[in-house]
Amino acid sequence: ERGIRTFEDYTRNTLDLSAVAIVKAESHCPIVVDPSQGCGKASLVCSMCRGAVAMGADALLIEVHPNPAEAMSDAAQQIDLDGFAALMDELRPIAESAGREL
Structure with a gap:
């Protein structure tokens, strides 16, 4: 799930996390979520990751970039290395609560 273009322009795309649960129920295929492209805003990436993991x-x-402001593309949607490390710490218990691991 990478999001879809809609009339709404606050985010780059609209990331539909319900699609994760629907495809999990209807398919044997693994589901990959791309919250960076799905919302296009670094400030939303971590929240969308938490939701995606919770949805399965x-x-x-x-x-991820050492200095997102200097990224050659998509700077607005990248998180830095410290943010990524903190995110992994946040995601671990969410995954474990669903019987999964990172």
Whole structure:
């Protein structure tokens, strides 16, 4: 799930986390969520990751850069290394509560 373009322009795309649960129920395929592209705002990436893991995503595609402001592309949606490390610490118990691990 990478989000879809809608009339709403606050975010780059609209990331539909219900799609994770629906595809998990209807398919044997693993589900990868890309919250960086899905919302296009670094300030939302961590929240969307937490939701995706809670919904059962099998993998996350997260844009990470040592200095997002200097990234050659998509700077607005990248998190820095410290933010990524903190995010992993936040996601671990969410995954464990669903019987999964990171």
